Amino acid sequence: MEIKSLKGTTTNSILQAFNCAFTGYFVPIELTEPQLSAKMKADKTNLGLSVGVFEDRDLVAFILHGFEVIK
Numbered sequence: 001m002e003i004k005s006l007k008g009t010t011t012n013s014i015l016q017a018f019n020c021a022f023t024g025y026f027v028p029i030e031l032t033e034p035q036l037s038a039k040m041k042a043d044k045t046n047l048g049l050s051v052g053v054f055e056d057r058d059l060v061a062f063i064l065h066g067f068e069v070i071k
Contacts, residue, residue, distance in 0.1 A: 002054045006047040006062060011037055017052075017059040044068045 006014070015036050022029040031039075039045075044066035052062035 001060075003051060004054065006050040006052045006059075006064075009047060009052060009059060011040070013059045014052075014062060014064075017062055021061075040064065 011033055015031060015033050018036065019030050043064065045064045046067050047064075049065040049067060050063060052059045054060065
């Protein structure tokens with residue numbers, strides 16, 4: 001396993017890991033790519049500040065971080 005920045009990681013890869021994490025939940029959660037993109041935009045997600053755990057080349061875990069200066 002390798003922990004590294006999500007910079008350059010596709011939204012689709014993040015989506016696959018997200019949906020896999022919630023497989024089998026009592027209340028099903030499955031986002032579409034447009035829904036995840038909208039969430040990331042609203043949260044001001046910066047993939048350069050976000051990290052993921054990769055097994056081989058597959059993203060298996062992640063944390064998304066956003067940043068905004070509020071004046």
